[in-house]
Amino acid sequence: MNPIRPKILVVDDTPGNLVAMRRLLARADADIFEASSGNEALALCLDHQFALVLLDVNMPEMDGFEVAQLISEADHLRETPIIFVTAAYADDINRIKGYRSGAVDYIAKPIDDVILQSKVRIFLELYRARALLQQALDELSLRNAQLTSEVAERIRMEQLVRYQATHDALTGLPNRMLFRERMEEAIATGADDTRYALAYVDIDGFKAVNDEQGHAAGDELLKAIAGRIDARTRATDTVARLGGDEFAVLLHDTPDGATALARCQVLCEAIGEPYTLDVGEQRLPVRIGASIGVTLFERGADYDDVVIAADVAMYVAKRGGKNRCVLG
Numbered sequence: 001m002n003p004i005r006p007k008i009l010v011v012d013d014t015p016g017n018l019v020a021m022r023r024l025l026a027r028a029d030a031d032i033f034e035a036s037s038g039n040e041a042l043a044l045c046l047d048h049q050f051a052l053v054l055l056d057v058n059m060p061e062m063d064g065f066e067v068a069q070l071i072s073e074a075d076h077l078r079e080t081p082i083i084f085v086t087a088a089y090a091d092d093i094n095r096i097k098g099y100r101s102g103a104v105d106y107i108a109k110p111i112d113d114v115i116l117q118s119k120v121r122i123f124l125e126l127y128r129a130r131a132l133l134q135q136a137l138d139e140l141s142l143r144n145a146q147l148t149s150e151v152a153e154r155i156r157m158e159q160l161v162r163y164q165a166t167h168d169a170l171t172g173l174p175n176r177m178l179f180r181e182r183m184e185e186a187i188a189t190g191a192d193d194t195r196y197a198l199a200y201v202d203i204d205g206f207k208a209v210n211d212e213q214g215h216a217a218g219d220e221l222l223k224a225i226a227g228r229i230d231a232r233t234r235a236t237d238t239v240a241r242l243g244g245d246e247f248a249v250l251l252h253d254t255p256d257g258a259t260a261l262a263r264c265q266v267l268c269e270a271i272g273e274p275y276t277l278d279v280g281e282q283r284l285p286v287r288i289g290a291s292i293g294v295t296l297f298e299r300g301a302d303y304d305d306v307v308i309a310a311d312v313a314m315y316v317a318k319r320g321g322k323n324r325c326v327l328g
Contacts, residue, residue, distance in 0.1 A: 004049075008033065013037060013060060024117070038067040041067055045080070050080055053081070053083070056084075064086070081105075084106050087108065087109040168241040187301050195256075199249040199310065200246070200313070201290050202318060203247075216280070224277070228273075237252055261327050291314055292324070293314030293317055
């Protein structure tokens with residue numbers, strides 16, 4: 001890590017003093033800036049971050065105390081160390097006034113080279129240490145942000161993979177795997193006094209649409225069917241596409257067969273309403289129906305037995321003339 005090269009600001013209204021200070025600081029590992037007035041010093045402080053300000057006290061218009069006060073009051077400058085350079089070092093009142101104005105130290109005139117070099121070296125080392133620490137903190141913050149982003153992206157990808165593994169790519173409905181999870185959860189954890197219904201839905205006439213109008217029309221039809229079934233079920237129910245033109249619905253809180261058949265009849269009628277499919281630049285009118293087999297089950301039921309009962313009921317519906325609901 002290479003922190004920015006430190007800068008020192010020397011403020012004195014006497015050109016000779018500036019020249020002398022420049023020579024004294026020639027061996028300091030820092031860039032030296034000079035100001036001959038308080039206003040010029042403040043302008044430089046707005047444009048640069050100084051590791052140290054060597055500030056003459058006695059200046060016309062704006063003295064060193066005023067300059068130090070203004071620097072210490074600025075949020076982005078208040079950490080800048082200020083050393084007063086003055087011939088009035090022995091004046092306790094002025095020294096206390098200087099500390100209150102924001103000074104951290106005094107150097108008396110005439111300046112002792114050894115004292116000046118020693119104090120400047122300490123503040124430059126402090127600046128470099130703080131700069132290294134800040135750089136380390138910035139890099140740590142950046143790495144932390146990167147890690148946070150990476151973790152968020154990993155979670156997002158895991159959720160996406162999980163979603164893709166458990167949902168039908170065409171309709172967005174739960175697939176066979178997720179539907180089984182929901183069914184087994186209801187069987188294992190459902191309330192003792194709650195009854196469920198499993199409805200198997202097979203689309204009558206889908207194959208003809210798919211063969212005659214093309215797969216694009218078939219896909220649009222499946223998405224429309226999924227939307228109608230989903231819109232006519234409760235938020236607590238689960239609608240799934242098992243594959244092809246087969247759908248399944250897990251109906252919660254279904255007390256008896258009459259209720260189950262009534263809810264399935266709503267689905268049957270919704271699916272049987274006319275469709276207009278947008279396929280490319282064409283608008284295709286389509287009519288189909290649905291054969292639905294439904295069976296009731298409770299907590300503790302056997303999963304395979306429930307599925308077989310619903311499947312058998314669905315085939316009974318198809319053999320009985322299609323576009324109807326049968327309770328198994």
